[in-house]
Amino acid sequence: MSKKKDRSGWESPATEALRITSTGPIATFDASSTPGFTGDKALGEKLLLERGEVLADLQELLYANGRAGDHRSVLLVLQGMDTAGKGGIVRHVGGLVDPQGLAITGFGKPTKEELAHDFLWRVHRALPAGGRIGIFDRSHYEDVLPVRVHNLVPQAEWEKRYHIINEFERELVANGTTIIKCAMVVSKSEQKARLTERLERPDKYWKYNPGDIDERGYWDAYLEAYQAIFDRCDSDSAPWYLIPADKKWFARLAVCELLIDALQRLDLDWPAADFDVEVEKKRVAALDV
């Protein structure tokens, strides 16, 4: 892992420090840690504001290229235990850029229509168009996470899905989509604190789901199911990152950095004019008023 100081607070880039190949297994991962980052909350929040502007500029560049016909896109896949803060990432990191350039999709329990198709059907339909940043709040990985934990389909079927997902993502990447996969990890104690808070404040009731406590009973089975997607569906072109989520400020900063890195690697420039600039300048200069 590189130790070069790429900016204040970071001793190694988020893309390295948070990559599943660096963090080690999820079962022993510290959800309150800040891998690669030595700064505190105050610095983290200050950085998020600054880096948010960098992200917004890069997003506009991507959008402009999309409008000019570039088919490349970015897809941020968010998975995580209940209360890990996926929604907060959408709001606070997605909220840093022009909402016009976002394509946000939440994947809940499949509808009847969705169940009547193969598990990737609804995912295909939600893929970002060229120039967009897609955000999946849950994703096709649901089909090997709760589905595996609860054996919602026979093992023989979910076993096949890892390979199908890899093929699917390989095709996406080949077609110009940069994929960033983030698993947000909350500790059991922090989850309990968040559930408690949701029950104490009537303005948080709507976020509380009694089913979350039932799911918590399968904690270890989930860790195993998560580890399986890291072991079987992580690659340099569709990498998995572990986002420690006990500190919300860090999770947001980390995902912002991963997006910035993805956009910078596209090495975009403003699209060339598809018209004769000098001719148009004369036309505009000749306008009345």
Place this chain on the structure above:
Amino acid sequence: MSKKKDRSGWESPATEALRITSTGPIATFDASSTPGFTGDKALGEKLLLERGEVLADLQELLYANGRAGDHRSVLLVLQGMDTAGKGGIVRHVGGLVDPQGLAITGFGKPTKEELAHDFLWRVHRALPAGGRIGIFDRSHYEDVLPVRVHNLVPQAEWEKRYHIINEFERELVANGTTIIKCAMVVSKSEQKARLTERLERPDKYWKYNPGDIDERGYWDAYLEAYQAIFDRCDSDSAPWYLIPADKKWFARLAVCELLIDALQRLDLDWPAADFDVEVEKKRVAALDV
């Protein structure tokens, strides 16, 4: 028009001052004016920040209710001459709220598939779900604006559309959608300045469309077509507002105020728990860790 000072800078609410019934005809409307608002740019920008937080809170309330099954939604329809700044409204007003709660759709030149359906087909598909704020960047009104100006369909056909649109919007309102329709008005001189700027900066080329100059040649026909939608498709339940757009800061503040008003009129409260709070508190308290 009420003269009550509802907050600093405003001498009458945006909903009154900008309503087409107050502003008078578009042909004599001053695109650099700030109807109802006596403050300057500095105050306007300060207010937008403050009011943006109010808007964000209300949007979260709407979203929470949507999650709890409330089917009500808000639909912001943006129309306007080229360069009037529709995209800027999406970015800077839409950007004030959680992007997860937005459903943004841009309506361009209809595709082959869209043309094979009636003109409202693509609009129906883009309507916001309950709990969402929909933003239409252009809309079904395109079918009586450029379509009318250029007679893209026979007059007998576009003439019928005003009535069809009114019926459509009446049905939307009856089903719980609050509709806000904004026509952004830029002056000819400001349009020329914006077109000039787009040609001077390579980072703006992508926003320049030579066709905009051709369209400008139909300025008066557009004013007439706009006036027709105000005369025929304005009602208390689906009102039209004229947004003067020469001052971007004012256009943003104005649209923010219109959204706040729409959300406040829904008179929302946090949704009640659909579970037994005391029972759940005990379950959570009993969790390990």
